[in-house]
Amino acid sequence: xxxxxxxxxxxxxxxxxxxxxxxxxxxxxxxxxxxxxxxxxxxxxxxxxxxxxxxxxxxxxxxxxxxxxxxxxxxxxxxxxxxxxxxxxxxxxxxxxxxxxxxxxxxxxxxxxxxxxxxxxxxxxxxxxxxxxxxxxxxxxxxxxxxxxxxxxxxxxxxxxxxxxxxxxxxxxxxxxxxxxxxxxxxxxxxxxxxxxxxxxxxxxxxxxxxxxxxxxxxxxxxxxxxxxxxxxxxxxxxxxxxxxxxxxxxxxxxxxxxxxx
Amino acid sequence: xxxxxxxxxxxxxxxxxxxxxxxxxxxxxxxxxxxxxxxxxxxxxxxxxxxxxxxxxxxxxxxxxxxxxxxxxxxxxxxxxxxxxxxxxxxxxxxxxxxxxxxxxxxxxxxxxxxxxxxxxxxxxxxxxxxxxxxxxxxxxxxxxxxxxxxxxxxxxxxxxxxxxxxxxxxxxxxxxxxxxxxxxxxxxxxxxxxxxxxxxxxxxxxxxxxxxxxxxxxxxxxxxxxxxxxxxxxxxxxxxxxxxxxxxxxxxxxxxxxxxxxxxxxxxxxxxxxxxxxxxxxxxxxxxxxxxxxxxxxxxxxxxxxxxxxxxxxxxxxxxxxxxxxxxxxxxxxxxxxxxxxxxxxxxxxxxxxxxxxxxxxxxxxxxxxxxxxxxxxxxxxxxxxxxxxxxxxxxxxxxxxxxxxxxxxxxxxxxxxxxxxxxxxxxxxxxxxxxxxxxxxxxxxxxxxxxxxxxxxxxxxxxxxxxxxxxxxxxxxxxxxxxxxxxxxxxxxxxxxxxxxxx
Ligand code: SF4
Numbered sequence: 001x002x003x004x005x006x007x008x009x010x011x012x013x014x015x016x017x018x019x020x021x022x023x024x025x026x027x028x029x030x031x032x033x034x035x036x037x038x039x040x041x042x043x044x045x046x047x048x049x050x051x052x053x054x055x056x057x058x059x060x061x062x063x064x065x066x067x068x069x070x071x072x073x074x075x076x077x078x079x080x081x082x083x084x085x086x087x088x089x090x091x092x093x094x095x096x097x098x099x100x101x102x103x104x105x106x107x108x109x110x111x112x113x114x115x116x117x118x119x120x121x122x123x124x125x126x127x128x129x130x131x132x133x134x135x136x137x138x139x140x141x142x143x144x145x146x147x148x149x150x151x152x153x154x155x156x157x158x159x160x161x162x163x164x165x166x167x168x169x170x171x172x173x174x175x176x177x178x179x180x181x182x183x184x185x186x187x188x189x190x191x192x193x194x195x196x197x198x199x200x201x202x203x204x205x206x207x208x209x210x211x212x213x214x215x216x217x218x219x220x221x222x223x224x225x226x227x228x229x230x231x232x233x234x235x236x237x238x239x240x241x242x243x244x245x246x247x248x249x250x251x252x253x254x255x256x257x258x259x260x261x262x
Numbered sequence: 263x264x265x266x267x268x269x270x271x272x273x274x275x276x277x278x279x280x281x282x283x284x285x286x287x288x289x290x291x292x293x294x295x296x297x298x299x300x301x302x303x304x305x306x307x308x309x310x311x312x313x314x315x316x317x318x319x320x321x322x323x324x325x326x327x328x329x330x331x332x333x334x335x336x337x338x339x340x341x342x343x344x345x346x347x348x349x350x351x352x353x354x355x356x357x358x359x360x361x362x363x364x365x366x367x368x369x370x371x372x373x374x375x376x377x378x379x380x381x382x383x384x385x386x387x388x389x390x391x392x393x394x395x396x397x398x399x400x401x402x403x404x405x406x407x408x409x410x411x412x413x414x415x416x417x418x419x420x421x422x423x424x425x426x427x428x429x430x431x432x433x434x435x436x437x438x439x440x441x442x443x444x445x446x447x448x449x450x451x452x453x454x455x456x457x458x459x460x461x462x463x464x465x466x467x468x469x470x471x472x473x474x475x476x477x478x479x480x481x482x483x484x485x486x487x488x489x490x491x492x493x494x495x496x497x498x499x500x501x502x503x504x505x506x507x508x509x510x511x512x513x514x515x516x517x518x519x520x521x522x523x524x525x526x527x528x529x530x531x532x533x534x535x536x537x538x539x540x541x542x543x544x545x546x547x548x549x550x551x552x553x554x555x556x557x558x559x560x561x562x563x564x565x566x567x568x569x570x571x572x573x574x575x576x577x578x579x580x581x582x583x584x585x586x587x588x589x590x591x592x593x594x595x596x597x598x599x600x601x602x603x604x605x606x607x608x609x610x611x612x613x614x615x616x617x618x619x620x621x622x623x624x625x626x627x628x629x630x631x632x633x634x635x636x637x638x639x640x641x642x643x644x645x646x647x648x649x650x651x652x653x654x655x656x657x658x659x660x661x662x663x664x665x666x667x668x669x670x671x672x673x674x675x676x677x678x679x680x681x682x683x684x685x686x687x688x689x690x691x692x693x694x695x696x697x698x699x700x701x702x703x704x705x706x707x708x709x710x711x712x713x714x715x716x717x718x719x720x721x722x723x724x725x726x727x728x729x730x731x732x733x734x735x736x737x738x739x740x741x742x743x744x745x746x747x748x749x750x751x752x753x754x755x756x757x758x759x760x761x762x763x764x765x766x767x
Binding site: 003010011026029030052053072073088131132134137138139140142143144145146149150161163178183188209210211213215216217237 | 447470548550553592
């Protein structure tokens with residue numbers, strides 16, 4: 001017992017404050033992608049031909065745009081521009097309220113804002129979520145699990161993962177939504193009482209991720225399921241997920257008061 | 263015609279496809295079953311449709327001799343059926359279920375031809391009509407008896423866990439049998455690997471199992487490099503080795519935490535949980551991603567490990583080592599923890615040998631089986647990490663093997679990071695040789711990963727066969743549960759921590 005206490009003391013207090021700045025992330029961390037179209041050479045479409053994913057495309061205005069929801073955050077995607085016009089920032093914040101908000105001509109996304117007053121009253125202090133994994137690689141799940149550890153400590157915001165959809169206020173979907181899980185996903189969605197939130201975590205759930213186009217997957221959450229929060233990444237850093245959830249709940253202020261002793 | 267063991271093949275080598283001995287189906291069956299009886303292991307066994315509209319499929323077996331660091335290969339050409347190897351070779355059972363499903367070829371006399379992943383045949387010879395599949399029916403084995411009941415769990419589980427279905431036949435709390443129905447994570451990975459260009463394919467390989475990014479990318483690149491005759495620099499090999507061991511550290515430490523959590527030993531669960539994160543952060547410092555995505559690439563590594571970063575890594579690992587020791591000491595010494603882990607979920611060594619289990623699950627039954635040691639490649643040809651074993655085959659033994667491996671991995675990384683060879687991190691990796699077969703094995707943290715790639719006459723990929731260690735080991739979990747209490751299932755399950763995604767592909 002004494003040993004246990006001694007070891008416990010040595011561990012100290014490890015929970016980090018939220019909001020966190022990206023300054024603590026390592027130099028090579030690949031956060032939100034950015035685009036500077038002024039570097040495009042006339043008529044050059046090389047990025048579109050060379051990128052392994054459709055995260056860069058030509059928008060309706062005829063200028064290139066970035067879709068953070070299709071990005072796998074791989075070095076190859078940004079290297080597809082031979083003119084250095086695309087790069088990764090170290091910004092970890094990129095959760096949005098709509099699918100469209102993930103697309104822009106600069107890479108800057110419109111971050112999710114707090115739920116309206118009524119929903120906030122319902123979910124703001126206690127949000128219970130059910131995880132549905134549907135055709136993933138288990139990377140996103142690894143980061144969802146990490147949110148429960150002492151460093152990220154999701155439960156301090158009143159967010160908890162529960163064992164039954166009937167006990168849940170919403171579901172978190174990960175994976176490209178494959179044929180073999182489609183029915184189970186729908187059943188879980190239906191079993192969650194209204195009003196409910198849906199959170200899509202990871203490139204797979206948003207756009208099919210690396211599995212996009214496979215005949216066995218449906219390229220992300222089906223259109224008829226309304227998604228309230230889109231969290232890009234492959235997988236998203238736990239801070240990206242945490243930031244999205246805290247934003248949604250309108251708890252940014254509260255986050256500030258949680259201080260680390262280090 | 264030479265025999266299967268005379269081919270010029272070893273880990274990360276390529277050979278001409280037409281030099282693979284071709285035998286008649288009945289002969290092939292005897293060759294493979296005979297080799298296994300003589301101590302070889304089935305590393306991979308798969309079907310590959312042949313073109314030209316004849317409706318034929320090549321069945322290819324890759325056999326491993328762990329004592330002689332040797333690989334064997336043999337193939338046969340079949341129509342819509344062939345005599346099953348698994349009639350008298352249990353190791354082939356799961357592979358032949360896969361062949362039946364992927365290629366629409368029936369292994370006749372297979373003892374239990376149930377669906378494996380429930381998907382339409384996607385490697386069926388062009389001239390053949392695919393047999394119908396049911397995605398939702400699975401003929402579960404049912405034990406009859408007055409007080410025997412069935413318990414069904416999944417596919418959606420009560421935590422943040424991948425989907426899968428477990429069906430218990432139980433008598434009271436006692437498990438008579440456990441049947442595991444998987445396929446819920448099936449995404450069609452092999453087809454993607456075969457059709458995508460190389461830049462995208464490596465991203466798919468990194469997503470076979472998201473907790474084994476380095477392992478699968480390493481095996482993927484190993485096969486591609488063998489076919490392209492690309493030689494990595496010693497520096498790249500060393501950095502890959504460091505990354506592979508960091509991945510092992512993160513996962514083993516995470517598993518120790520999960521095991522501690524399941525026996526309600528909260529302090530250790532919390533410590534280990536945080537330390538897992540510390541290892542992931544080390545991978546992120548190196549590669550920009552917590553799981554090491556972007557690092558392992560054909561020709562070497564996408565990110566170098568500069569001296570400053572290397573010495574910081576050593577410092578952080580030394581600190582980690584100092585913090586880990588007292589915590590695991592607490593866990594492995596505490597009698598209440600021991601009482602919960604010992605004697606639970608025993609895998610008999612004889613089962614392990616017969617069914618060819620791999621990784622820590624095998625080493626916990628005192629089976630010395632480790633690709634780094636048996637079929638050394640890359641940095642492991644020069645630096646040997648002693649194989650960690652335990653003997654009881656129970657949850658405690660599997661936890662202990664992990665803890666031993668954690669210590670040895672830290673030792674290895676620190677040594678490598680202190681004395682990285684000079685040179686480039688990446689060299690060009692060109693076109694693939696036509697009409698060849700390459701095998702790349704990697705000791706991922708769960709055990710042996712195997713990628714087999716066969717090219718066509720212009721050097722495009724004809725077949726990319728992936729074998730995750732979980733493919734072998736799911737049946738080890740079923741074995742371990744027999745005779746145990748249902749309530750011990752979560753603990754037992756965590757002690758294996760197998761991949762659904764890696765199995766389901
Ligand atoms: S988004 Fe990336 S990490 Fe997440 S499940 Fe898909 S492939 Fe895995």
